Amino acid sequence: MIGSYAQFAQFMGYKTKSYVNTLKKQGRLVFAGDKIDFEKSRAKIAQTANIAFQNVLDKKPVSETEKKQESAPTDTAAQQESQGFGTDASIKEQFNLAKAAYQGYQAKLKKIEYEQARRNLGSLDQIQKVGFEIGKIIKTRMATFAIRAAPVVTHETSEKANREYLMGEVEKVIAEIREELEQMKGE
DSSP: OEEOHHHHHHHHTOSSSHHHHHHHHTTOOOEETTEEEHHHHHHHHHHTHHHHHHHHHHTOOTTHHHHHHHSOOOHHHHHHHHTTOOOHHHHHHHHHHHHHHHHHHHHHHHHHHHHHHHHHHOOHHHHHHHHHHHHHHHHHHHHHHHHHHHHHHHHOOOHHHHHHHHHHHHHHHHHHHHHHHHHHHHO
16 A cells, blocks of 8 residues: 555554654655555564664664764754754654653553563462352351351340340351451461
8 A cells, every 4th residue: 555644644553644754764664656655664664663762772863874964963953962962853753762662661561560460360260269268168157157046046035135146146257257268368
């Protein structure tokens, strides 16, 4: 597919065509006449991606050497370059490349965080095994609760006394379950 800067920006998913101009200045596009060859340009961008990131790390813009050869810098540009800033175009270029590198590292960081969280959760089999054990503990404790409570409740005639007794027993059962779960956690 061949098309304009705006069409290529849309094809690649860029928000504006200004980045396409940056890619042209870097020599990372393939042209067919005055139009961009989309597939070949996409391949060239992918091939030269590591070179572009390396240039950011080296603090050398991709086309800085070419710019120096084509024209002599003005006094302001010479002062900026001597201070390590480069020209306005190279600053924007460096910023865009640094931003792309930053976004790449952020994505890698998110992936690492995801992998760590996934490892911490454990496998589905482990989670099901623990859930089964917890269910077994609760079932056993509730069965003993029923056995202990039945004779007391049937002989007591006061509703208030029964309620107080049952609440006390429920709290005991919850404490027993908590203790048993804490012991499981320690193992």
